[in-house]
Amino acid sequence: MKFQSAILSETTGLIILSILGALWVFIGYLWGKKAKNLDGYMLAGRKVGLALGSATAMATWVTSNTTMLAPQFALQLGIWGMLAYSTASVGLFLFAPMAKRIKNLMPHGITSGDFIMKRYGKKVWTVFLLISLFYSVTWLISMAMAGGILLNTISGIPYGVGMSVILLVCVLYTLFGGMYAVIGTDFIQSIIILIGTVLVGIAVLGEIEIGQVYNNLKEFKPSLISVMLPAAIIALFNNLLFGVGEIFHSNVWWSRAFAMEKGVGQKAYTLAAFFWFPIPIAAGFIALASGTLNINVVSPDMVGPLIASHILGQVGAVVVFIVIFSSLASSIDSLLAATSDLLAEDIYRKILNKQASEQTLRKAAAIIIAGLGIVTWLFCLPKIGTLASVLFFAGPMVGSTIFPILLGLFWPSASPTGALWAMLLGTAIGLTAYFMIGWYSASLVGTAISMVVMFAFTWFKPDQYIWATLTTKDFSK
């Protein structure tokens, strides 16, 4: 066999899947009753407090990638790789003061697209929307696909069944409850993720000694504990900037900033970053222990579940199953909600129906959630295993949006022409680096080019933006 066999029986997997699925839909339905108007449905009434705010940010950022890709980074790039992945928390730290600024500047804003349209105009908004939609849809598809693959690998549940159930559950509760349901379920899911990760971490530390891991790595994989591994050194800031780009531009994070009560955003994002930071380090360390435990790794992204079940047996496999299901659901629901908001507000209201009432817009958002679910399901059906790697293409794209957004929020001199060229050139040259040097350099190069272009235009062709423009209630044009 090329791939490791299932570590949990299919029946057990299906029972857990059914119980968790029913629980999420029920909670979503209950919480969804609170959504009385458009603000309630899209932004949870803009009254999300600190506990729910931090939990939703943390849970959304713990994706299938955290449980799959963080161990992969450690196995590929060693100690540096482990640190590189955990730098994704820097994005949350840096977004914290931005969340405060966003809420102050745009008290009535709904999406990140609203900001770009008002701040830079239609041309930049079009490029930004293309980047953002490419990123969101690819992330959504890759995560649903990863869900099907993971559930199949862990429990033998057929790929089509696992993928369809996880997607259906998320679509149902997001559809019923909008942002209320997403944030409510995220809170419970974040607790499950934290407890599960701590349990597995303690079990691994009880089973092996750090000295043994070090000796094994020194003998068989010496470069993983070396500080002088070129690809890993390059990857450190590359991954940091990829994470920053993802968070700065994506409506997943902007919608949460709008949804939180005034004064809550900065604290909530900082807390979420603190809680998230150790998770990839724990997952990465588990991966580095695979050699000491005599576990052959066929596919590096499956190393976390493998080791957990190896040490904790069936209990470990059940814990891993629940943690993975929760981390997948907490990200898929957020993406469904944020992407449907973006499509409803930025495409439907700004282009198709400028006179749309609140009720029409809410209906449109619900239809878009269902439509997104169906489109994602259709894309996932063929099980194109390589599609997840397409997400890495998004690295330079989202990297190129960092400085246009950052300077656009704080400097009135940041110009639309600069933002346009920063995004276009950053994306193009970043993608070239992807192929010429490697995936671990693309976001870094994309961000660097975009930064230089943005500063050059701000210096030579400064704008004089009036901040009051952003306080408007009407973002339909």
Place this chain on the structure above:
Amino acid sequence: MTIISIKIKFIKILYSTILILLTLLFIKPLAHAAISVSFSGAQEESAKAGYLQLEWHWQHQNPNGPKTPSNQDSEPQSKQTLPQKWKYQLQRDDRSEEFQHATTVYRGKDAASFVSGLSDGKHYYRVRIIDTKGQSVSPWSEKKTVVVDYHSWTLTWILFATGATIFFILVAVLVIGSRKEKSSQSEQS
């Protein structure tokens, strides 16, 4: 017991012994010739970052022999399974392509292994099938050479310094911007 019957018994024993000897002499080499293992992909592959996934498959070369998954065209390679009593042995040598300092890095039924943390230079791999007692069932495969050629240090440090500079600027813009906002808010209030 007559002398004739003793002779017949002797001839029978002699005949059986010869048969056993012939079996030992020919069957084992035949088994070696029939089962083979080979790596997938090119014989030499480069790995800029020191990691690579090695894949291999086994074949039964005797057309009259039992069908194995590898000679059934419709069966995908990933589903190849070894008979219960067999397993793969993967060896690595970082110094000699003759495998004079070979170390076994994997024993088991997986037809692939993700290798990482390889240092700059050439690394040689070979794989074979062994039985439960560790006796070889197939000869060693052709060697696979993994050439690890790290990125140049100039490029590495340029990109690292670029990343560090961007990060510094990013933080500076945010801190200064946030402070300005705070002071303007306190002025307003």
